[in-house]
Amino acid sequence: MKGEDLASTEEKQRTRQIIARLRKAYPDAHCSLNYSNPLELLVATILSAQCTDERVNIVTADLFRKYRKAEDFASVEVAELEQDIRSTGFYRNKAKAIQGACRLLVERHGGRVPATLDELLELPGVARKTANVVLGNAFGTAVGVVVDTHVGRLAERLGLTAHTQPEKIERDLMALVPQKDWVDFAHLMIYHGRAVCKARKPECASCVLEDLCPSSLLKI
């Protein structure tokens, strides 16, 4: 099953059931990154690549006290920024991306984070996932579904996609999940992926989605 096939009424109905059950299980599901404005969320999301949100939050607690505006990130020596974010891993690439994005924000947007997908995608180091996180959480605009490692794994296990590439998984999810749920859907998948449907050892016996899941270990 894939693409258009997945968007059958039956599959949409099953997807709605999945969302309803996860909402009940995780009523407080939200973005785990700490931020107080769109710029902080943009930076935190860039830092979260290949890093846990917990680690990012530790780093940004100091980082956001030191760098308050896009101008601050744009003008610092990149070596200093690298050291400030070092423990998140891949710090050279991340520092380059943050500084490049912030320079463009200063040059083209008066230091503000733009609220459209096209403008966000023009920023260095900002791909669709990061843009979706920022738009959905900082601006409340659902233009897509965030597909990270948890969302991708669960979508595949739950039979919501037959793809492995994030862009294709997102397309399948956008066809199945009601748009009003796009932002929350990613949070719910991430919470369930961390708590129950873990990468190495899914806990199917205690999963609220067990009867809806084609990959349940109890069915084998």
Ligand code: SF4
């Ligand atoms: S039944 Fe198992 S594989 Fe399916 S969603 Fe639940 S934990 Fe994951």
